[in-house]
Amino acid sequence: MKIGIIGGGAIGLLLTSMLEQSNHQITLYVRREKQKQQINREGITVMPRQTKHLVQAETIDNITQMELYIVCVKQYHLADIMDKLRSYNGATLYLQNGMSHVDSLLKGNDKQTILLGTCEHGARRESDHMVTHTGDGTLNIALLKGKKNTFLHVIDTLQQTSSPIVINENWNEVLINKLIINAVINPITALFQVKNGALLSNSYLYSLTKAVCKEVCTVLEEKEENHWPRILDIIDRTKANDSSMKVDISKYQRTEIDGILGYILDHATQEVSYVRFLYLSIKALEEKGSN
Ligand SMILES: NC(=O)C1=CN([C@@H]2O[C@H](COP(=O)(O)OP(=O)(O)OC[C@H]3O[C@@H](n4cnc5c(N)ncnc54)[C@H](OP(=O)(O)O)[C@@H]3O)[C@@H](O)[C@H]2O)C=CC1
Ligand SMILES: CC(C)(CO)C(=O)C(=O)O
Incomplete structure (x- = not known):
């Protein structure tokens, strides 16, 4: 081929x-x-x-x-x-x-x-x-x-x-599963410039992560209980890693926030304040980095 x-x-x-x-x-x-x-x-x-x-x-x-x-x-x-x-x-x-x-x-x-x-x-x-x-x-x-x-x-x-x-068989499921992971882990680690593991070890970041997961699942009409254990498992398995968005922000590069939280905001039918805050924060850091 x-x-x-x-x-x-x-x-x-x-x-x-x-x-x-x-x-x-x-x-x-x-x-x-x-x-x-x-x-x-x-x-x-x-x-x-x-x-x-x-x-x-x-x-x-x-x-x-x-x-x-x-x-x-x-x-x-x-x-x-x-x-x-x-x-x-x-x-x-x-x-x-x-x-x-x-x-x-x-x-x-x-x-x-x-x-x-x-x-x-x-x-x-x-x-x-x-x-x-x-x-x-x-x-x-x-x-x-x-x-x-x-x-x-x-x-x-x-x-x-x-x-x-x-x-x-189901493309939507494949993409949604990855979207939820990236929507919950990447922006928080990028904003706070922490490794993935900090979302488990810092009690305040843990609460924030859970709150974002709840909003993201609500918008996507997914059951939080189906995704939260999977997210915890991935954070644990990648605890020593820097998320791709954290790396992009630290190198003053553009991130994929528009395709991730931007997509969630575009599909939200009610206010999702944690998601909006994170989206604006990452856009602000991108803009700061481009100056
Ligand atoms: N890296 C990873 O571990 C993972 C990445 N992904 C996803 O995979 C995708 C790619 O990521 P990644 O490889 O890390 O990204 P990189 O930024 O490393 O690579 C993207 C490449 O695309 C090239 N490019 C941009 N525009 C064009 C064009 N018009 N024609 C040809 N080449 C072009 C860039 O060229 P140039 O070098 O000139 O800028 C660059 O080499 C992303 O959506 C990412 O989220 C998913 C899972 C893991
Ligand atoms: C799973 C995770 C969050 C691992 O860091 C990732 O896919 C990324 O960094 O983009």
């Missing part, structure tokens, strides 16, 4: 290295010529095992027809990619956190087969051609729209990589 991976960041580099070990023809699409040249010259190195993978990189402006695209850019860069793929009729897998992309994908080209997924692997980009695999996980994948046969073919292809794949 001809597979194009879009975005040479942490997840794009990691997945490209995993797919390189299968028998498929892989092209990694990046947006900078310098990154393309470096990857074509030196390959991708995955830490901590220091495995080297020789892959082909190309710039996104030279994108050609593939049988499958895997989109690994941040939520806020999706509009550009969706525009580039608008007349393409093959299969595309989107792996973003958050949910604000779903409506545009549902409305777009009806001939496309669109898959949605969440990535439970942890990855950190060290340089343009080096990534650290910080935590093993699964790829949870579901069909949003399009051909079931194409979906099954894609799953079959991805099962040839070193990443475990979980197939889901």
Whole structure:
């Protein structure tokens, strides 16, 4: 299969290295010529095992027809990619956190087969051609729209990589489960600049986390008791980690808050004051960082 991976960041580099070990023809699409040249010259190195993978990189402006695209850019860069793929009729897998992309994908080209997924692997980009695999996980994948046969073919292809794949019947459930985790853990850890574990060890942050979980579940019409134990478990398992939003804020980078709490606010039918406060706080920190 001809597979194009879009975005040479942490997840794009990691997945490209995993797919390189299968028998498929892989092209990694990046947006900078310098990154393309470096990857074509030196390959991708995955830490901590220091495995080297020789892959082909190309710039996104030279994108050609593939049988499958895997989109690994941040939520806020999706509009550009969706525009580039608008007349393409093959299969595309989107792996973003958050949910604000779903409506545009549902409305777009009806001939496309669109898959949605969440990535439970942890990855950190060290340089343009080096990534650290910080935590093993699964790829949870579901069909949003399009051909079931194409979906099954894609799953079959991805099962040839070193990443475990979980197939889901219900895309909404897959994305909602991850959205709730990111909505509850990421903004609080980013605002207070604490590791995930502080949400359990600090009694005030614990109360705040529970209050946010309650509001988020109310908006999404989910039962809090189905999610709270799962959240506690993930916080415990990632207690020594910095959430992605905490890292973005500390590096003065844009966050994915719009696709996460922005989505919750857009769907709220009653006031959710903790969520609104957190959303405005993260936007304020983003604005402060951009000055
Ligand atoms: N990292 C992780 O552990 C996890 C990440 N995720 C999710 O995966 C998604 C990707 O995250 P991550 O890999 O960490 O993000 P990164 O910021 O590391 O990578 C995003 C990449 O997309 C590239 N990009 C942006 N616009 C374009 C474009 N038009 N064409 C080609 N490339 C483009 C960026 O290029 P440039 O380098 O030039 O800026 C960058 O390399 C996010 O939604 C994140 O929430 C989910 C689970 C875990
Ligand atoms: C699960 C969690 C919160 C781990 O840090 C995460 O997905 C993130 O940081 O974005």
